[in-house]
Amino acid sequence: MIDRPGILARIGNTSMVALRHIVPKGSARILLKCENENPTGSMKDRMALAMIESAEADGRLEPGGAVVEYTGGSTGVSLALVCAVKRYRLDIVSSDAFAREKLDHMKILGATLHVVKSDSGRMTAELTRAMIERARAIREQTGAFWTDQLRNADQLAAYRAMAEEIWIQTAGRIDGFVQAVGSATSFRGTAERLRERNPKIHLVAVEPAESAVLSGGSPGAHKIDGIGAGFVVPLWKEGVADAMALVSTEEAKAMALRLAREEGLFAGTSTGANLVAALKLADELGPEATIVTPMCDTVMKYLRGLGEAA
DSSP: OOOOOGGGGGSSOOOEEEOSSSSOTTSOEEEEEEGGGSTTSBTHHHHHHHHHHHHHHHTSSOTTOEEEEEOSSHHHHHHHHHHHHHTOEEEEEEETTSOHHHHHHHHHTTOEEEEEOOBTTBBOHHHHHHHHHHHHHHHHHHOOEEOOTTTOGGGHHHHHHHHHHHHHHTTTOOOEEEEEOSSSHHHHHHHHHHHHHOTTOEEEEEEEGGGOGGGTOOOOOBOOTTOOOSSOOTTOOTTSOSEEEEEOHHHHHHHHHHHHHHHOOOOOHHHHHHHHHHHHHHHHHOTTOEEEEEEOBOGGGSHHHHHHHO
16 A cells, blocks of 8 residues: 555545436436546545656655646646655646636646636647647746646556546445546546446546537537547547547536535536536436535636626
């Protein structure tokens, strides 16, 4: 067992809660995996810790070293926490397209922020590529360890562990898993391990309807933070998902507001997208089934933007 200092020991082992009001009668039970319970309020704490610990273990990151990453926000906040505790300098490349709360959180935790301008606050493939190139340049200038989240398979172990938590918490009674795709590691790591446990589990991956590239569509602009890079991300693996669910920004926002008002659960738009897709699967599988989907993070990361939609 790894001995983790202080707050890092609180990453993972999150609880689950059954939805009571949003799910219609005759549909499957839906359980939310409450990843907002992680220290920064996000499931990305898991992958940030996994990437840093793996790099420490094989010497890519030495004591007193530096780290660099590009991020829509949650990964950056999680890396900022891990690097603060472990005393690594951190340069984060992000954008004004993402929630201001996340950018402020990173700075408070000590990260140096490099903000790339967006096209009217929209997430696009061009913006993602611009952020990647800025991170690459910083790595070349400083010699920092680049976690490179879109290519770093070290994250998969973190989500395999989450799958084991889900399996134990449901006592193996899980019929479906639904998760939105960003870097693809949270969906892939969790889905692959659950599939090992039960080959019959229905695995549904979610992407923005405006930019449904994994479904064979064209890239476009959307405003669901943390998912839908606008191109097929390197760690995506064909065949893991049984189905793709397309959810629009407006649907995701509306569902996040419903989750708050009907269940008292405060989550962001990626969770809203998860729940839109989970409800569709719940209708298909019927009342005897159980579906799990992550509550990816806390709404406190998006309070301004979601408040405007209220």
